Amino acid sequence: AQSVTQLGSHVSVSEGALVLLRCNYSSSVPPYLFWYVQYPNQGLQLLLKYTSAATLVKGINGFEAEFKKSETSFHLTKPSAHMSDAAEYFCAVKPTGTASKLTFGTGTRLQVTL
Amino acid sequence: EPEVTQTPSHQVTQMGQEVILRCVPISNHLYFYWYRQILGQKVEFLVSFYNNEISEKSEIFDDQFSVERPDGSNFTLKIRSTKLEDSAMYFCAGTPGHDYGYTFGSGTRLTVV
Numbered sequence: 001a002q003s004v005t006q007l008g009s010h011v012s013v014s015e016g017a018l019v020l021l022r023c024n025y026s027s028s029v030p031p032y033l034f035w036y037v038q039y040p041n042q043g044l045q046l047l048l049k050y051t052s053a054a055t056l057v058k059g060i061n062g063f064e065a066e067f068k069k070s071e072t073s074f075h076l077t078k079p080s081a082h083m084s085d086a087a088e089y090f091c092a093v094k095p096t097g098t099a100s101k102l103t104f105g106t107g108t109r110l111q112v113t114l
Numbered sequence: 115e116p117e118v119t120q121t122p123s124h125q126v127t128q129m130g131q132e133v134i135l136r137c138v139p140i141s142n143h144l145y146f147y148w149y150r151q152i153l154g155q156k157v158e159f160l161v162s163f164y165n166n167e168i169s170e171k172s173e174i175f176d177d178q179f180s181v182e183r184p185d186g187s188n189f190t191l192k193i194r195s196t197k198l199e200d201s202a203m204y205f206c207a208g209t210p211g212h213d214y215g216y217t218f219g220s221g222t223r224l225t226v227v
Contacts, residue, residue: 034215034216036218042220042221043205043218043219043220043221044157044205044207044218045218046215046216046217046218049215051213090156090157092157097212097213098212099144099145099162099164099209099211099212100162100170100212101147101159101162101170101172102147102159102207102216103159104156104157104158105156106155106156107156107157
């Protein structure tokens with residue numbers, strides 16, 4: 001079964017600092033990978049997705065992620081954090097070429113301080 | 115931009131009562147899902163639905179749960195006899211196909227008292 005592990009349940013950065021949220025996947029074949037953001041009391045918004053095209057994926061709000069097969073990773077980054085980035089971030093995985101379920105990680109809460 | 119619409123946004127129900135959570139998917143979506151998120155925990159898959167039948171379900175989705183899409187638009191999740199542990203945020207999601215992202219609704223917060 002496929003799974004994702006998000007290292008760090010809480011990450012705190014200063015405004016303007018680099019954001020790095022870690023996600024490692026477990027799968028016998030390269031899967032499709034997703035990052036979602038959840039603001040307080042809201043639903044899940046898709047930030048970006050990897051679907052076997054370019055390994056460096058750019059998403060909304062200045063976020064990007066790089067698929068690294070050798071490291072089984074799909075870390076989310078943003079060069080400069082903004083206060084509005086404070087939210088919960090979820091990595092998710094699903095089998096390639098199917099509309100099967102997404103399996104989510106446990107989430108990382110990003111705090112941005114002045 | 116098209117949205118997945120969920121109603122109600124918040125529902126409080128007595129233990130043992132039946133509840134129906136409603137979702138209006140995006141019109142070109144073909145695959146539909148229900149997920150739940152207990153407060154402070156991860157997002158858990160409940161069931162997927164395609165071509166008017168369940169394609170996959172989790173262990174959580176027992177006989178107390180059912181889904182249907184009766185009129186080709188609304189997609190509903192019914193919990194027959196609610197328990198305290200059913201209290202959670204329930205999300206509906208959909209996708210047009212396997213190379214696309216999944217669009218989630220804003221959720222229904224179910225509180226069982």
